[in-house]
Amino acid sequence: MNVSVVVLVLALLQVVVGETAPNNPGPRTEQCVCSPAIYVDYGDKKGEEADSKVLYQLRTQLTLLQGSMESLRTQQEILIDEVSNLTAELLKKAEPEKPVCPDGYVQFEDRCFNFSIEKKTYTDARSACQAAGGRLGMPKDQLTNDFLTNQIETRYFAFSRYIVWFGLTDEVREGTWVWEDGTPLIGWSDWAQGEPDDFFNQDCVGFGSRFGLKWEDGGCSLDTYYVCETKATFPPVDY
Ligand SMILES: [Ca+2]
Ligand SMILES: [Ca+2]
Incomplete structure (x- = not known):
């Protein structure tokens, strides 16, 4: 082998x-x-x-x-x-772009609202809102009014008595109420019982805490809180 x-x-x-x-x-x-x-x-x-x-x-x-x-x-x-x-x-x-509000504003539909921390007369409050690119807020309907009063309740609840100015006045002609955009007050309103009373020449309007935030006219020289509004805008397109 x-x-x-x-x-x-x-x-x-x-x-x-x-x-x-x-x-x-x-x-x-x-x-x-x-x-x-x-x-x-x-x-x-x-x-x-x-x-x-x-x-x-x-x-x-x-x-x-x-x-x-x-x-x-x-x-x-x-x-x-x-x-x-x-x-x-x-x-x-x-996605379709949605309009948004500037910082410090809260959005309701296509509008933005800012609630002041400081107090101003009606005229100074108006100027401050304009300087910020808007105007005093205008609660022209129930839904907008409800939104604003709900916001105010959470923001100013610590204060026992206050008014929050919004953009409605009869300073040009007594008894003729005009919104900040120049349109007259017609139709819906939310006056408190007995208001407006033009008590000692009251020509400016705000939400009154003593009336459960219903509207009251007050003296325009009163320093108090105010609400501004501006339009929500589309954000710049990011290419
Ligand atoms: Ca008046
Ligand atoms: Ca009054």
Whole structure:
């Protein structure tokens, strides 16, 4: 029996032992599962060396491929995140822009209101509102009036007695009430019981705390709180 035949017999014995003893798999059995195609020749040492070389190369390639796959997975995750961000940005840009209020103002529909911290005469309050780009507030309807009185209740609740000027006066002609935008008071109003009474020439109007924030006329020279309004505007487009 020459050397090649001995090696072949030993190899066959090893395979048989590996198959009949699954609890003790030899290294050969494991290698055969990994890549049986490489065992092309057990006839001599040279063949085994060649097989080991091929196996080594295949394992190296496998490691490289696994690395590439991991890298691709990472890139895929990054791309998914980017797509998600871009989609959100597009959706945001597709939304119709809404008018907004300047800082310090609260919005009601398309109007913005600011409630003073300091007290001023009616004339000075009017000037302050105009200087801020607006005018004294005008509660021309029930909904606007309710919004303003609710705001006032939360802001000035600590004070026992106050008036909050808004933009309505009869200073030009007694008994003819005119809003700050020059339109006459017609239709809906919210005068307190017994008001307006022009008591000692009262020509300016505000929400009166002693009347549950219903309207009262007061002396225009009274220093008290006031409410300004301005229009809500569309924010500048961000290209
Ligand atoms: Ca009057
Ligand atoms: Ca009065």
